Amino acid sequence: MPVDMARTKAFLPLILPFCPECPDFLAEQHARFAAIEFCERSRAWRHLTTVEITGAAGTPVAPDVAAIHEIEFAKFNGKPLTPVQFSTIEAASVGLPRYVTQVSPNELTVSPFEEPGTLEVSVFLKPLTGSEFSTDLNDPLFDRFNVVPQFMVDIHGGTIAAGALAKLLSIPREPWTDERKAARYAIEFRERLDNAFRWNMRGQQRAPIRTVFRDF
Template sequence: MPTMVSTRELLPLIAPFAPTCPDFITAQQARFAAIEFCERSRAWRHVVTTTVTDREMTPVVPDTATIHEIEFAEWGESRDKLTPVQFSTIKGDIEGRPHYVTQVNPHAITVSPFEEGEIRISMFLKPLSATEYGSDPANPLEDRFNVIPDFFVSIHGSTLAAGTLARILSIPDEPWTNPQEAQRYWMIFQDKLNQSFRANMRGQQRAPIRTRFKDF
């Protein structure tokens, strides 16, 4: 799992172009831009090997992130392929070796038929769309969910800055509102999203382009 950093790390790339926008609004909108970036680009891949012991759910990602899509899953030492499916399609009364994997909440999965064992699972993640203020007494306006992987800042910082500016400059009736500039940044953001998606698909070691499982 990459180191998670505050979306405030992106402020130097954003604040000069919207200097009157409060930092806490910019930090939140940067997370929303990161969510869209993850959905479109599949840039945040998380591969984990863990033991499934609970029929109800097995957590596989931290609580500040959510599974956007299950790329693949393998079961046991034999690495049998599991098929990602919607939770509503599985049946709890069947028995046997697992054939399916499904997301049961933003952070957890289970297998069907259920059996205790080891799973290796690759997922595309995104930041969680939630809000929780007050967890840091020193900064009560800090939303603890405003975090992104550290490599997003170093590699995708300009993309996220464009997406954030498109959002904050389009907020109506504020001193920093600028619809024309918002539209310009929106076009830049969309172009960068398309570029990132193509690059990530090419980088999957010749894996076929596919979309198997929709977000929970």
Template sequence: MAVSLYDFLPLIKPIIPNVSDIQAVYHLRRALIMFCEDTLLWLKEETGLDVVAGQREYALSPDAGTAVVTVVDAAIGDKRLVAMPEHVLLRSYDAWDAPEADTSSYYFLNQAKAFMLFPTPAEDQAGALTVHYAVKPQYASSDLSVDDYLLDDWGEYLASGAAASLQRQPGKPWTSPQDATGNYQLFRSGIVKARIKSSASFTTARPLVKRPIFTGRGV
């Protein structure tokens, strides 16, 4: 079930009573961006993608209002791919024109956040590629919705992050550097807990599994 960022307001308003809804949601979005970048907890799955012979680059399709942070897992059929930095692959193979393989073994994201396979596949494999990747809100996103467990499980921490950002503003009725420090510490403790949960979800010792997916669609 998807919820709006405005559904977090009952957690923020008791901390910052006089803040407007628009201001609160703006600072919540900033906190959520940091949370997603640091925890990789908001995941999207793309499955059934076609592997095309001679094609190494594949565009990912995050939902409107979201952006790709990084890929956390990928597989072609039953073969799990290994994440490898581009510069390591180029150093190992000397150039991108390395011999094509029947199926790729490695992947990375390029600077444009496109998903790259290496070596370049030599055979078509219809519907064989599955990619799990972490996403975050875009700064300019409006009417963003997220999965309800971000509210249910992490809402208190995210509200504290929004409150800390608001309380750092100078010259506002809610300005309070001391309270901002306390709220930011609570926010960071949530990030630590979420990072542990996220890192335990994907390990090289277990097969690729289907994950809960956040819609990211507008409300």
């Protein structure tokens, strides 16, 4: 299910009043890094989709501004697949698909691949690291990867801001450096992450447990 995306500049009103001398681009970058950690810990960004698999190469199952953090479950033509590491798949194996694996940040493949079919999958996503500029003619300095799901701004904005401030205020020898405040925000961020994880797990207590971690 697609979600609305928001630019990380939406976090600036929550960050810059407490770190006013920090450049906007740096605050946005650290907001994205905090969002990545939030997604890894909470598994709040769940993405369900159905795609057609036509070959053994990877097939996109998530937005190109996101990375798959974990495969929750997958079915190929209605039959459950086991998530595995790509390195464990035997290229010469034959037969009906038994496994699903991640081959790039947002792509999956099934193995063995015998014929085209339908893949139903649920994955937990996170924002991408890295940068890509000049994709917006009206804003050439916009980093295309500085985006997060809108619900993360609306519901978890304070959490993301706390994580960003914990890192920003701990950068040494900057006009805004404040180790004591950084430590306080770091504690707040960890507590909020724990609460988000517990809340998410309570909401998924009936969900399948077949998961595998892949970090790109």
